[in-house]
Amino acid sequence: MPRKLYAILPFLLAALLALPAAPARAAENGEWAVYPEASEPGGRPYFHLSAGPGATLTDRVTVANKTAAPLTFRLYAADAYNTERDGGFAVRSPDEPRRGVGAWAVPDRERVTVPAHGEVTVPYTLTVPPDAEPGDHAGALVALDERVERATAGGGAAVGVRRAVGARIHLRVTGPTVPALAVEDVTWSADAPLVPGTGESTAVIAYTLHNTGNVTLSPQAALRAEGLFGRTLLTRELRGVPSELLPRQRIRLTARWAGAPRLEWGEVTVTATARDVRASGGASFLALPWLVVLVAAAVLMAAAGALLRLRYVRRPAIGENGPHERS
Numbered sequence: 001m002p003r004k005l006y007a008i009l010p011f012l013l014a015a016l017l018a019l020p021a022a023p024a025r026a027a028e029n030g031e032w033a034v035y036p037e038a039s040e041p042g043g044r045p046y047f048h049l050s051a052g053p054g055a056t057l058t059d060r061v062t063v064a065n066k067t068a069a070p071l072t073f074r075l076y077a078a079d080a081y082n083t084e085r086d087g088g089f090a091v092r093s094p095d096e097p098r099r100g101v102g103a104w105a106v107p108d109r110e111r112v113t114v115p116a117h118g119e120v121t122v123p124y125t126l127t128v129p130p131d132a133e134p135g136d137h138a139g140a141l142v143a144l145d146e147r148v149e150r151a152t153a154g155g156g157a158a159v160g161v162r163r164a165v166g167a168r169i170h171l172r173v174t175g176p177t178v179p180a181l182a183v184e185d186v187t188w189s190a191d192a193p194l195v196p197g198t199g200e201s202t203a204v205i206a207y208t209l210h211n212t213g214n215v216t217l218s219p220q221a222a223l224r225a226e227g228l229f230g231r232t233l234l235t236r237e238l239r240g241v242p243s244e245l246l247p248r249q250r251i252r253l254t255a256r257w258a259g260a261p262r263l264e265w266g267e268v269t270v271t272a273t274a275r276d277v278r279a280s281g282g283a284s285f286l287a288l289p290w291l292v293v294l295v296a297a298a299v300l301m302a303a304a305g306a307l308l309r310l311r312y313v314r315r316p317a318i319g320e321n322g323p324h325e326r327s
Helices: 009-017 290-314
Strands: 004-006 032-036 047-051 056-065 071-082 089-091 105-107 111-114 119-127 135-145 149-152 158-161 164-173 181-191 202-211 220-226 232-237 250-258 264-274 277-287 316-319 322-325
Touching: 032 135, 032 164, 047 056, 056 071, 056 111, 071 105, 071 164, 089 135, 105 135, 111 119, 181 264, 202 220, 202 264, 202 277, 220 250
Parallel strands: 004 158, 047 164, 181 277
Antiparallel strands: 032 056, 056 119, 071 089, 071 111, 071 135, 105 119, 135 164, 149 158, 181 202, 202 250, 220 232, 220 264, 264 277, 316 322
């Protein structure tokens, strides 16, 4: 009998709420949608708010049911973050700690039942703490389906899944804004064939983008590789960089270099740029085919053994008639 498991909500919400930044559209999954009041899906897709520390804002969120049966949701506010997998926009589960928008925004109702093909609009209040840090704060108003659906995970295990959809909240707390970005922990790893000339040599460059400022950035990244004497081996723009990197978030990304050199000593550099900021990080690399390394090691060992034997043969020996060389 397969084991019964329950899906982890942070992973589930990351998958459901990693929405593309453009073109902007209301959050929906085909069965229900969540969006600001007085907007059709695609009109005003997100909440874009601005307030000073200590201010209180009020707004309204609409939950629309697109099915032929009533649906009941848990309605809550959550903090947002960038996923480790691809840097997508995701929100915390209702059981995780709330420190930002998730703690400041409070819907008037925690549960709402939406009739078939109908919609319900719920007011909410967002209170910015007096000591709130200036800059961007991201979150969402989430409608979590109270039904637990059965699904099958790898290995045949039964998994209980609760689906959620959320309308993003982008809040700017007034005050000094400091855009800042860092490229950290650049690494280079090679995957070369054992015998040169028998396959393609590739390399994987891994790097971390870290938003060290207090505003959301839309970074772009480029890779440059140089060999001995500064020879340019590669220059290219990197794909897979998220369109939104939230403040204080780190994401780990990789870039694959097909046709990487098999015998080279050089350096790779990742340069990231965003609004008024630029940062770089690099790593040195030494590309050597394994066969060359093994042959070189064997030659060195053989040379060391021959030298030791030669020293032993020529070492003076002391006999009855005084020192003499071994023959």
